[in-house]
Amino acid sequence: MLRYLGLTSLHVASSAPRISASFADCDDIRLADDHANAGNADGDYRHDSSIRGPLVTKLKSFVKLDVNEVEMLEGFCRNSRSYEVNHNLIQEGSNPGCIFIVLSGLAYRFKLQPDGHRQILGYLVPGDICDLSFTILDWADHNVSVLVPSRIAKFPLRKFIDSVATSVNVTRGLQLAAHLDTVIMREWLLNTGQSKAEQKLSHFLCEMATRLKKVGKISEDGWFDFPVNQVMLADTIGLTAVHINRTLQRLRRDGVILLDRRRLNILDMRRLRATANFEGRYLNSLDLVS
Amino acid sequence: MLRYLGLTSLHVASSAPRISASFADCDDIRLADDHANAGNADGDYRHDSSIRGPLVTKLKSFVKLDVNEVEMLEGFCRNSRSYEVNHNLIQEGSNPGCIFIVLSGLAYRFKLQPDGHRQILGYLVPGDICDLSFTILDWADHNVSVLVPSRIAKFPLRKFIDSVATSVNVTRGLQLAAHLDTVIMREWLLNTGQSKAEQKLSHFLCEMATRLKKVGKISEDGWFDFPVNQVMLADTIGLTAVHINRTLQRLRRDGVILLDRRRLNILDMRRLRATANFEGRYLNSLDLVS
DNA sequence: CGGAAGATTGATAACTCTCAAAAATAGTGG
DNA sequence: CCACTATTTTTGAGAGTTATCAATCTTCCG
Numbered sequence: 237m238l239r240y241l242g243l244t245s246l247h248v249a250s251s252a253p254r255i256s257a258s259f260a261d262c263d264d265i266r267l268a269d270d271h272a273n274a275g276n277a278d279g280d281y282r283h284d285s286s287i288r289g290p291l292v293t294k295l296k297s298f299v300k301l302d303v304n305e306v307e308m309l310e311g312f313c314r315n316s317r318s319y320e321v322n323h324n325l326i327q328e329g330s331n332p333g334c335i336f337i338v339l340s341g342l343a344y345r346f347k348l349q350p351d352g353h354r355q356i357l358g359y360l361v362p363g364d365i366c367d368l369s370f371t372i373l374d375w376a377d378h379n380v381s382v383l384v385p386s387r388i389a390k391f392p393l394r395k396f397i398d399s400v401a402t403s404v405n406v407t408r409g410l411q412l413a414a415h416l417d418t419v420i421m422r423e424w425l426l427n428t429g430q431s432k433a434e435q436k437l438s439h440f441l442c443e444m445a446t447r448l449k450k451v452g453k454i455s456e457d458g459w460f461d462f463p464v465n466q467v468m469l470a471d472t473i474g475l476t477a478v479h480i481n482r483t484l485q486r487l488r489r490d491g492v493i494l495l496d497r498r499r500l501n502i503l504d505m506r507r508l509r510a511t512a513n514f515e516g517r518y519l520n521s522l523d524l525v526s
Numbered sequence: 527m528l529r530y531l532g533l534t535s536l537h538v539a540s541s542a543p544r545i546s547a548s549f550a551d552c553d554d555i556r557l558a559d560d561h562a563n564a565g566n567a568d569g570d571y572r573h574d575s576s577i578r579g580p581l582v583t584k585l586k587s588f589v590k591l592d593v594n595e596v597e598m599l600e601g602f603c604r605n606s607r608s609y610e611v612n613h614n615l616i617q618e619g620s621n622p623g624c625i626f627i628v629l630s631g632l633a634y635r636f637k638l639q640p641d642g643h644r645q646i647l648g649y650l651v652p653g654d655i656c657d658l659s660f661t662i663l664d665w666a667d668h669n670v671s672v673l674v675p676s677r678i679a680k681f682p683l684r685k686f687i688d689s690v691a692t693s694v695n696v697t698r699g700l701q702l703a704a705h706l707d708t709v710i711m712r713e714w715l716l717n718t719g720q721s722k723a724e725q726k727l728s729h730f731l732c733e734m735a736t737r738l739k740k741v742g743k744i745s746e747d748g749w750f751d752f753p754v755n756q757v758m759l760a761d762t763i764g765l766t767a768v769h770i771n772r773t774l775q776r777l778r779r780d781g782v783i784l785l786d787r788r789r790l791n792i793l794d795m796r797r798l799r800a801t802a803n804f805e806g807r808y809l810n811s812l813d814l815v816s
Numbered sequence: 817c818g819g820a821a822g823a824t825t826g827a828t829a830a831c832t833c834t835c836a837a838a839a840a841t842a843g844t845g846g
Numbered sequence: 847c848c849a850c851t852a853t854t855t856t857t858g859a860g861a862g863t864t865a866t867c868a869a870t871c872t873t874c875c876g
Contacts, residue, residue, distance in 0.1 A: 347712070347716050349803050353720065355719040357715050369705055369708065372698075372701045372704075372705050373702065373705055375811070377712065377808060377811065378712060411662045412663065415663055418659065419667050421711055422637070422647055422711070424715055425645060425647050425715060426637050426647070428719060428764065429718060429761070430643065431764070431831090432831085433832075465853090466856095471719070474719035475832075477854090478832090478835095478855095478856085479833070481855065484855095513643075518667060521667065522663060721832085723864075755822060755823085756824095757821095757822080765864075765865090766864070766865055766866080767823085768824085768865075768866080768867095769865070771823065771825090774823095775824085787873075
């Protein structure tokens with residue numbers, strides 16, 4: 237029952253004014269290991285997500301999985317460790333030879349240009365894999381780094397490909413996961429093409445909130461860890477940090493969001509979505525209808 | 527030998543001041559049909575590209591193909607027709623049930639927002655397929671339209687998937703083609719994140735020139751059809767048409783490009799690449815090393 | 817020829833960047 | 847727990863870039 241206590245304490249903590257660890261890895265370490273072989277009967281999703289780890293939760297939103305398939309996915313996550321801030325998981329131009337699965341924390345994809353410009357290309361929340369495209373070409377065209385202390389599983393690419401091939405459902409689930417990455421990227425293209433800073437920023441906040449909510453990282457009172465600093469926000473949506481700062485201030489002044497010490501609370505989602513022109517559908521468009 | 531005459535006339539025409547048809551479909555119609563069953567021995571690539579059609583050329587840059595595999599690809603292109611400007615190939619939210627292969631001309635992917643903003647997400651040059659992701663999910667998250675009169679092949683999705691599955695090389699070639707689309711999209715994200723109009727526009731021109739050159743659409747004297755008007759350029763890189771106009775003028779005044787009546791000539795590629803921070807490597811990174 | 821679409825121009829407003837400095841916060845070791 | 851440093855956030859002023867709007871000119875096409 238210790239495991240449940242661990243979970244409970246997490247949930248309780250989340251209504252306290254500050255959750256220091258929901259993004260850090262300490263909470264989830266035991267979960268990932270203790271419950272690897274659990275094989276519980278299907279419960280509700282919130283329950284599942286905590287017990288089974290985020291990868292299973294994510295794939296279960298795409299496809300039905302039997303016990304063996306869940307076991308396979310958990311096997312991918314068994315060998316995990318904690319990475320410190322700024323650890324480079326994948327280097328542009330390298331051949332990683334393995335895939336990484338984010339179990340807790342936050343990672344990001346980015347490119348660097350000779351002129352110093354850093355463009356952030358995407359974020360990886362718990363349950364996300366980097367990089368499924370290695371099953372096609374084991375050569376990275378961009379970097380992946382860790383944003384906060386994160387627990388991340390590593391699994392040999394060759395074994396991964398062979399395992400996945402044994403299950404139609406897992407194969408399809410992972411294909412859909414990869415496709416969702418593409419869909420999100422297209423939405424980013426749409427968003428960065430917008431002219432106004434407030435709209436771009438709002439859209440990004442909407443997306444992150446929606447994705448984090450899906451993996452249970454937002455507490456009931458609406459607060460969630462949001463460790464993306466203003467320089468990163470700038471490199472994400474293609475503005476300067478100073479301008480990000482002023483845009484955030486406007487959102488705060490208008491009572492749309494609260495943002496303090498790397499924790500965010502969206503007070504007026506309706507308004508944020510409106511200014512963002514945010515249609516969350518693309519994030520759920522691949523989900524099972526059932 | 528009529529076929530060769532057809533080719534020759536195309537090549538000759540390309541050194542004349544104006545090539546009216548290199549983007550239009552009339553030239554390629556016969557090629558696609560007449561040579562579907564040619565099965566020539568391997569010649570040099572330039573030769574292949576004209577005779578075999580752009581799809582085979584493209585995949586041959588990724589993988590080695592035997593006669594049967596070439597035949598399969600040509601089979602995909604056999605049922606082709608000409609589409610007029612602005613014909614909508616794929617509608618957001620629809621289930622096309624087939625794939626389209628651009629044989630000649632130019633098509634583009636785009637999204638429309640409620641506020642009227644149109645974002646162009648990518649261009650399809652001859653040899654490009656839309657959309658390989660339908661093999662995963664037959665549901666379009668964006669639109670695809672035709673920019674100039676274009677010859678485009680249509681092939682049933684179900685049959686496509688089954689055929690492809692019979693060949694390891696074709697499967698891998700198509701996977702790489704899909705992956706290249708992703709790589710290009712990431713580069714767009716990098717590019718649209720840049721701050722300066724001149725850089726963004728230059729980068730886009732570099733990319734299009736490089737891709738079109740690869741499929742033999744640029745004549746020896748450097749001219750090529752470039753039917754992307756200033757409104758579309760604006761919607762591509764996220765600026766207004768007026769600003770595009772002024773940026774183009776600067777590029778012309780500086781002697782970097784010539785652009786007249788939908789035909790473009792890049793006079794100073796070195797300078798264009800420099801202002802664009804363009805590293806064409808990403809476009810060739812999946813090619814066979816051989 | 818005549819209308820439609822596309823390109824160009826000018827003036828002005830709005831937005832975003834740059835630079836530099838100060839304030840607040842986070843992280844570290846004593 | 848405090849002191850100290852590094853990082854991050856905030857502020858201000860001014861310059862530079864881009865958007866907006868409306869009009870004119872050019873090209874395209876039937």
